[in-house]
Amino acid sequence: xxxxxxxxxxxxxxxxxxxxxxxxxxxxxxxxxxxxxxxxxxxxxxxxxxxxxxxxxxxxxxxxxxxxxxxxxxxxxxxxxxxxxxxxxxxxxxxxxxxxxxxxxxxxxxxxxxxxxxxxxxxxxxxxxxxxxxxxxxxxxxxxxxxxxxxxxxxxxxxxxxxxxxxxxxxxxxxxxxxxxxxxxxxxxxxxxxxxxxxxxxxxxxxxxxxxxxxxxxxxxxxxxxxxxxxxxxxxxxxxxxxxxxxxxxxxxxxxxxxxxxxxxxxxxxxxxxxxxxxxxxxxxxxxxxxxxxxxxxxxxxxxxxxxxxxxxxxxxxxxxxxxxxxxxxxxxxxxxxxxxxxxxxxxxxxxxxxxxxxxxxxxxxxxxxxxxxxxxxxxxxxxxxxxxxxxxxxxxxxxxxxxxxxxxxxxxxxxxxxxxxxxxxxxxxxxxxxxxxxxxxxxxxxxxxxxxxxxxxxxxxxxxxxxxxxxxxxxxxxxxxxxxxxxxxxxxxxxx
Amino acid sequence: xxxxxxxxxxxxxxxxxxxxxxxxxxxxxxxxxxxxxxxxxxxxxxxxxxxxxxxxxxxxxxxxxxxxxxxxxxxxxxxxxxxxxxxxxxxxxxxxxxxxxxxxxxxxxxxxxxxxxxxxxxxxxxxxxxxxxxxxxxxxxxxxxxxxxxxxxxxxxxxxxxxxxxxxxxxxxxxxxxxxxxxxxxxxxxxxxxxxxxxxxxxxxxxxxxxxxxxxxxxxxxxxxxxxxxxxxxxxxxxxxxxxxxxxxxxxxxxxxxxxxxxxxxxxxxxxxxxxxxxxxxxxxxxxxxxxxxxxxxxxxxxxxxxxxxxxxxxxxxxxxxxxxxxxxxxxxxxxxxxxxxxxxxxxxxxxxxxxxxxxxxxxxxxxxxxxxxxxxxxxxxxxxxxxxxxxxxxxxxxxxxxxxxxxxxxxxxxxxxxxxxxxxxxxxxxxxxxxxxxxxxxxxxxxxxxxxxxxxxxxxxxxxxxxxxxxxxxxxxxxxxxxxxxxxxxxxxxxx
Numbered sequence: 001x002x003x004x005x006x007x008x009x010x011x012x013x014x015x016x017x018x019x020x021x022x023x024x025x026x027x028x029x030x031x032x033x034x035x036x037x038x039x040x041x042x043x044x045x046x047x048x049x050x051x052x053x054x055x056x057x058x059x060x061x062x063x064x065x066x067x068x069x070x071x072x073x074x075x076x077x078x079x080x081x082x083x084x085x086x087x088x089x090x091x092x093x094x095x096x097x098x099x100x101x102x103x104x105x106x107x108x109x110x111x112x113x114x115x116x117x118x119x120x121x122x123x124x125x126x127x128x129x130x131x132x133x134x135x136x137x138x139x140x141x142x143x144x145x146x147x148x149x150x151x152x153x154x155x156x157x158x159x160x161x162x163x164x165x166x167x168x169x170x171x172x173x174x175x176x177x178x179x180x181x182x183x184x185x186x187x188x189x190x191x192x193x194x195x196x197x198x199x200x201x202x203x204x205x206x207x208x209x210x211x212x213x214x215x216x217x218x219x220x221x222x223x224x225x226x227x228x229x230x231x232x233x234x235x236x237x238x239x240x241x242x243x244x245x246x247x248x249x250x251x252x253x254x255x256x257x258x259x260x261x262x263x264x265x266x267x268x269x270x271x272x273x274x275x276x277x278x279x280x281x282x283x284x285x286x287x288x289x290x291x292x293x294x295x296x297x298x299x300x301x302x303x304x305x306x307x308x309x310x311x312x313x314x315x316x317x318x319x320x321x322x323x324x325x326x327x328x329x330x331x332x333x334x335x336x337x338x339x340x341x342x343x344x345x346x347x348x349x350x351x352x353x354x355x356x357x358x359x360x361x362x363x364x365x366x367x368x369x370x371x372x373x374x375x376x377x378x379x380x381x382x383x384x385x386x387x388x389x390x391x392x393x394x395x396x397x398x399x400x401x402x403x404x405x406x407x408x409x410x411x412x413x414x415x416x417x418x419x420x421x422x423x424x425x426x427x428x429x430x431x432x433x434x435x436x437x438x439x440x441x442x443x444x445x446x447x448x449x450x451x452x453x454x455x456x457x458x459x460x461x462x463x464x465x466x467x468x469x470x471x472x473x474x475x476x477x478x479x480x481x482x483x484x485x486x487x488x489x490x491x492x493x494x495x496x497x
Numbered sequence: 498x499x500x501x502x503x504x505x506x507x508x509x510x511x512x513x514x515x516x517x518x519x520x521x522x523x524x525x526x527x528x529x530x531x532x533x534x535x536x537x538x539x540x541x542x543x544x545x546x547x548x549x550x551x552x553x554x555x556x557x558x559x560x561x562x563x564x565x566x567x568x569x570x571x572x573x574x575x576x577x578x579x580x581x582x583x584x585x586x587x588x589x590x591x592x593x594x595x596x597x598x599x600x601x602x603x604x605x606x607x608x609x610x611x612x613x614x615x616x617x618x619x620x621x622x623x624x625x626x627x628x629x630x631x632x633x634x635x636x637x638x639x640x641x642x643x644x645x646x647x648x649x650x651x652x653x654x655x656x657x658x659x660x661x662x663x664x665x666x667x668x669x670x671x672x673x674x675x676x677x678x679x680x681x682x683x684x685x686x687x688x689x690x691x692x693x694x695x696x697x698x699x700x701x702x703x704x705x706x707x708x709x710x711x712x713x714x715x716x717x718x719x720x721x722x723x724x725x726x727x728x729x730x731x732x733x734x735x736x737x738x739x740x741x742x743x744x745x746x747x748x749x750x751x752x753x754x755x756x757x758x759x760x761x762x763x764x765x766x767x768x769x770x771x772x773x774x775x776x777x778x779x780x781x782x783x784x785x786x787x788x789x790x791x792x793x794x795x796x797x798x799x800x801x802x803x804x805x806x807x808x809x810x811x812x813x814x815x816x817x818x819x820x821x822x823x824x825x826x827x828x829x830x831x832x833x834x835x836x837x838x839x840x841x842x843x844x845x846x847x848x849x850x851x852x853x854x855x856x857x858x859x860x861x862x863x864x865x866x867x868x869x870x871x872x873x874x875x876x877x878x879x880x881x882x883x884x885x886x887x888x889x890x891x892x893x894x895x896x897x898x899x900x901x902x903x904x905x906x907x908x909x910x911x912x913x914x915x916x917x918x919x920x921x922x923x924x925x926x927x928x929x930x931x932x933x934x935x936x937x938x939x940x941x942x943x944x945x946x947x948x949x950x951x952x953x954x955x956x957x958x959x960x961x962x963x964x965x966x967x968x969x970x971x972x973x974x975x976x977x978x979x980x981x982x983x984x985x986x987x988x989x990x991x992x993x994x
Contacts, residue, residue, distance in 0.1 A: 001498060002864055004825050004847060012879050013819045149864070183680055187715060191688040218684060322510045328501050350501060367499055367646070382509050
């Protein structure tokens with residue numbers, strides 16, 4: 001099933017409308033269209049044959065937007081990579097996803113990355129950022145571009161997300177996943193031609209990229225920030241942003257800066273996702289009249305799954321709202337589908353469900369339910385309450401941290417007999433990983449040695465805050481780690497840790 | 498490709514929101530959902546096996562809405578029939594579309610209709626209008642209804658539209674056609690949770706039915722009128738309707754009643770379709786600040802194809818606007834695709850293009866261009882200007898009238914040697930058919946006899962206003978009727994005719 005190209009129809013219908021701002025730079029949709037076409041030419045000449053996938057290793061910047069949209073034009077999947085990946089993690093994902101061309105920003109040593117992987121071309125992302133000549137055809141010229149269509153069932157992007165296996169897995173999203181996600185959000189939140197989105201979430205997360213696609217599909221301008229800065233985010237909202245996605249830690253910092261001064265009335269919705277919204281944060285928003293919308297989402301469902309609308313927060317505090325219009329949710333326990341109020345595993349179905357993981361022997365049935373691993377219930381009014389994210393998942397500052405991945409690294413150290421990782425609540429980051437280790441060496445060496453060992457394999461945000469030594473770990477007779485017991489045995493962090 | 502059921506997700510997410518009003522009657526989405534389920538049970542017990550298609554022969558009324566939505570739930574295609582069809586036309590469409598169950602309103606003699614067709618069950622449409630008991634399950638009860646999904650590629654409805662062949666043809670629309678049409682309209686016009694649609698167009702036209710589906714998919718209430726009445730339409734707009742579809746003759750009558758009194762500010766958009774909007778009508782709207790949106794659409798594209806937004810009317814008077822986001826338009830002449838400004842045949846492509854006509858040997862390629870037969874051009878800014886509807890098409894009061902169909906009937910009269918039909922402009926109806934006939938009998942008998950003959954075969958609105966006698970008709974050497982020459986030879990109607 002094919003649709004007309006999103007960027008082309010939007011630039012055809014709204015050529016002079018603002019599409020993107022980044023700092024002092026501005027692009028209309030017609031300018032963005034021309035620039036993306038020029039970027040597509042650059043990528044085409046840099047791509048090997050066969051092309052594999054295009055990796056992007058960068059903070060938010062115009063080149064990121066151009067690379068993604070140029071890849072859509074070429075029909076080549078992109079793999080947005082977390083810039084904080086360790087060299088070992090990066091090499092694994094580049095090989096696993098068959099990335100043949102990598103666009104990297106200046107914080108990465110292109111030569112070093114290229115050496116780490118065979119058959120990889122690395123080009124600076126700045127190389128596609130020079131604006132093309134104005135003489136290039138405009139999107140209104142009839143026929144120009146009409147041949148390019150979007151195949152909804154084709155692969156659009158791969159996002160890495162770790163499973164219980166301890167190895168990150170590449171979740172494959174199709175163009176249809178991205179399109180239906182945008183439409184479902186439009187139906188749920190409404191759609192106004194004067195809406196402006198503030199995009200301060202990283203584009204290498206599905207929640208950031210989904211905002212970009214929603215804006216291209218709906219012809220709504222995006223204010224892009226290179227990274228989250230609470231003062232600049234407040235400034236962008238005061239200057240006209242109507243919609244923004246945040247994680248609770250971000251909103252906390254903005255509230256602290258703003259004090260009780262009022263927020264502008266044009267602000268329609270703050271999508272609050274990533275981890276559970278603390279009740280006191282929501283109560284502050286209610287008191288100040290800030291339109292906050294707690295959201296439950298996950299990579300495998302192209303971000304948004306359920307969203308509590310601002311006008312529903314007062315009556316449904318603690319809920320993540322009703323499912324989006326194109327998503328079905330059910331709760332499943334060992335006894336099958338659960339009635340309202342009963343807690344079980346959250347399962348979801350709909351056209352935003354991903355196609356499967358890289359390396360799966362076959363694609364997922366698009367009509368199959370996806371078991372999220374998250375725990376929750378549907379109340380009598382059909383509102384979802386998420387009781388617990390996957391029991392092994394630690395969400396730290398909006399990043400997913402998977403204990404199994406850290407445990408695998410810890411156990412690879414010759415002096416570690418066993419290791420378990422759990423998350424504990426953290427004032428700033430929501431949660432942080434703590435490791436419990438059965439250590440065979442000198443206890444005084446354990447902390448620096450384990451820290452050094454983790455740093456060679458893991459992104460810095462995955463390195464446990466503390467390494468607690470133990471003589472054995474609580475396990476079931478079949479050997480399964482009892483994380484809940486483990487976390488109960490960890491002493492709370494001392495103040496200031 | 499399947500989506501969750503539209504009515505079920507909307508009633509799950511908006512159970513207490515107003516869905517439909519009709520006179521003093523009101524339904525919330527949850528009530529509508531229960532009522533549709535009850536109607537589906539009634540239809541199931543009345544349907545033969547195999548079920549064929551469900552015909553609806555009725556003016557706008559709640560039973561029409563319930564029948565359509567119950568058929569969606571059952572996955573059985575509906576055929577909305579024009580209540581003004583002659584018995585012969587009706588019998589043809591019932592047989593051609595394999596209608597096995599017909600829901601008819603009181604203006605039709607059910608027994609007579611049933612006798613006219615073999616294997617046809619006829620039930621009064623009122624039989625599904627009694628509200629079900631309140632004890633039926635609500636849509637929030639988890640699991641209930643989650644099994645019902647909408648297959649976007651399956652057939653949803655057949656609308657009859659005549660071709661040059663002189664025989665009406667059944668255009669097949671899929672659920673996907675209806676869904677993408679609703680979404681494309683939402684993206685083009687915006688979407689607000691407080692929008693209310695006034696539905697005063699007939700539901701047996703695709704333009705009326707499309708409004709119903711748009712409202713179910715977008716969770717926006719519909720005010721349903723049994724027929725167009727300018728005073729009641731004005732009243733509904735004053736009472737809160739934000740969006741309405743009209744043909745120019747309707748808007749004319751509303752403007753005449755309203756005089757220069759202001760229209761309410763909550764009125765967002767009057768979609769003006771059916772036939773070309775007269776410039777003086779648009780100028781009146783501009784002067785009074787009425788948000789009118791001239792629209793080009795056709796049955797084979799599930800209604801809307803291009804819409805000039807209210808804020809664009811001033812600068813683009815005479816245009817039908819830019820294509821909807823999911824539609825591509827190109828202009829084709831004998832030299833191929835035409836450049837901007839060049840006049841040619843309008844061709845369209847996109848997911849709202851119909852699947853084909855009943856009786857076609859194979860389904861249309863969903864990615865193929867559809868040649869509309871209408872004539873127009875795209876200006877330098879990509880706005881469509883419709884120069885002429887299909888040269889043989891007469892649009893009279895919003896109804897399509899096909900000369901070839903009337904000519905076939907005229908030529909079947911034993912005293913008619915030849916016949917040609919053209920449209921001439923009409924103050925109230927936009928255009929009316931006029932017949933030019935080569936008559937072998939007594940000229941004084943021609944008018945009453947031809948009028949009687951047409952009435953046995955044709956809907957009353959298709960009967961020519963006048964029968965002009967001639968000794969021969971202008972034809973090309975190959976025998977093709979020269980309609981343009983024909984219309985130039987018809988004397989203008991006398992005042993009052």
